[in-house]
Amino acid sequence: MYRWHHGMGVLSFVFLLMHPVLLTGYYLPLGADIAEEYLSPLNPQSTNILGWLALVIFTLGMFTTFCLNFSYGFWRRSHILLILAIALGFGHIWAVSGFSISLAVALLPAVVPVGWRLLHADRSGDTLPYEVSAVNHPTEHITEVNLRPLAKPISIAPSQFVRAAFFKGSHFQGCGDFHPYTVSHITKDGGLTLSIKALGDCTWNIQSIEPGVAVRLQGPYGNFLLSRPIAPEIWIAAGIGLTPFLALLRSQPVTQHTDMIYIHREGERVPYEEELQMFATSQSLLRIHSLPMTNDLTPLFIQLDSIDNLNKKEVYLCGPPPFMAKVTQWLRKHDMHRQQIHFEQFDFR
Ligand SMILES: Cc1cc2nc3c(=O)[nH]c(=O)nc-3n(C[C@H](O)[C@H](O)[C@H](O)COP(=O)(O)OP(=O)(O)OC[C@H]3O[C@@H](n4cnc5c(N)ncnc54)[C@H](O)[C@@H]3O)c2cc1C
Numbered sequence: 001m002y003r004w005h006h007g008m009g010v011l012s013f014v015f016l017l018m019h020p021v022l023l024t025g026y027y028l029p030l031g032a033d034i035a036e037e038y039l040s041p042l043n044p045q046s047t048n049i050l051g052w053l054a055l056v057i058f059t060l061g062m063f064t065t066f067c068l069n070f071s072y073g074f075w076r077r078s079h080i081l082l083i084l085a086i087a088l089g090f091g092h093i094w095a096v097s098g099f100s101i102s103l104a105v106a107l108l109p110a111v112v113p114v115g116w117r118l119l120h121a122d123r124s125g126d127t128l129p130y131e132v133s134a135v136n137h138p139t140e141h142i143t144e145v146n147l148r149p150l151a152k153p154i155s156i157a158p159s160q161f162v163r164a165a166f167f168k169g170s171h172f173q174g175c176g177d178f179h180p181y182t183v184s185h186i187t188k189d190g191g192l193t194l195s196i197k198a199l200g201d202c203t204w205n206i207q208s209i210e211p212g213v214a215v216r217l218q219g220p221y222g223n224f225l226l227s228r229p230i231a232p233e234i235w236i237a238a239g240i241g242l243t244p245f246l247a248l249l250r251s252q253p254v255t256q257h258t259d260m261i262y263i264h265r266e267g268e269r270v271p272y273e274e275e276l277q278m279f280a281t282s283q284s285l286l287r288i289h290s291l292p293m294t295n296d297l298t299p300l301f302i303q304l305d306s307i308d309n310l311n312k313k314e315v316y317l318c319g320p321p322p323f324m325a326k327v328t329q330w331l332r333k334h335d336m337h338r339q340q341i342h343f344e345q346f347d348f349r
Pocket of ligand 1: 161
């Protein structure tokens with residue numbers, strides 16, 4: 001859905017840019033005066049001003065999307081600019097051709113989802129209350145947060161994720177924005193566990209979270225490991241990208257021959273390694289390959305090369321985007337079809 005949204009945004013931007021280009025091609029042959037009257041941003045007619053403002057704001061919104069250096073919070077707020085650009089664009093059409101039924105029909109699919117998002121979703125309208133019931137630290141930089149539902153629990157399956165906002169505790173500072181986390185364990189009474197790696201402001205702060213902190217959850221989202229073709233599988237988990245696989249292993253034994261490659265930093269105490277080895281010992285279909293690695297992916301590629309009939313298997317990947325891009329590229333070069341490669345990307349941009 002996210003990539004679809006991204007693609008549609010870019011496509012609509014390209015279409016929008018074609019509009020002034022085509023108009024220039026139409027008016028310029030009629031004379032410079034006429035072209036200036038209809039196209040110049042300096043011409044104080046409402047049609048021109050609205051059209052140009054929409055284009056400039058749309059361009060700024062797209063710029064912040066592709067400029068990855070901005071912080072996530074700034075990027076997200078600047079993305080809201082695009083709503084203003086679309087409103088001005090409709091104003092421009094209204095000023096050019098007056099109000100019409102077709103304009104009203106075109107407005108509906110823009111207004112309804114944006115209205116729902118701003119008035120309902122962003123105001124916590126679809127969230128459920130939870131409370132932190134316990135906190136563990138499997139390693140120095142990972143915090144396992146157990147959550148207890150205070151009302152109806154979210155109906156969620158292993159490998160899906162929630163968006164969580166943590167509120168202030170007696171010592172804990174809170175983490176107001178909603179952040180996505182894959183659940184790493186689901187209990188029968190509706191309790192959930194999130195395994196959170198310290199990465200930036202919010203996740204570092206979460207390292208000091210305490211039982212009793214109020215949490216609101218949105219979800220469930222994602223379908224990473226939900227319906228899988230019946231075939232031998234290779235799971236590749238990089239670092240905290242382990243969580244969807246961990247949730248699945250904690251819920252049921254594997255049903256296909258599964259080679260799991262767990263990549264972690266060299267020298268660190270390896271989170272969850274003992275638990276994974278326990279699963280491998282008790283399940284004959286599961287093999288765990290624990291791979292200490294730096295940024296050089298050669299050991300992973302050697303490991304993958306050693307797997308028999310690699311291109312007859314389904315591959316499931318989870319980790320940071322640059323890692324996934326390199327591994328996908330390698331798999332494609334080794335005769336794997338796009339449809340055999342499934343992934344969950346721990347990044348929304
Ligand atoms: C589908 C999905 C599942 C994830 N599951 C886990 C998990 O199980 N365990 C885990 O430790 N991490 C998980 N993450 C990553 C986690 O969401 C980010 O590490 C966290 O949001 C970083 O926030 P920060 O303020 O600490 O860091 P920042 O330094 O502010 O951000 C680091 C990166 O995280 C992303 N990010 C920041 N804030 C948000 C936000 N509010 N919403 C979405 N993305 C944001 C941005 O891409 C940013 O570049 C998951 C991410 C996604 C998209």
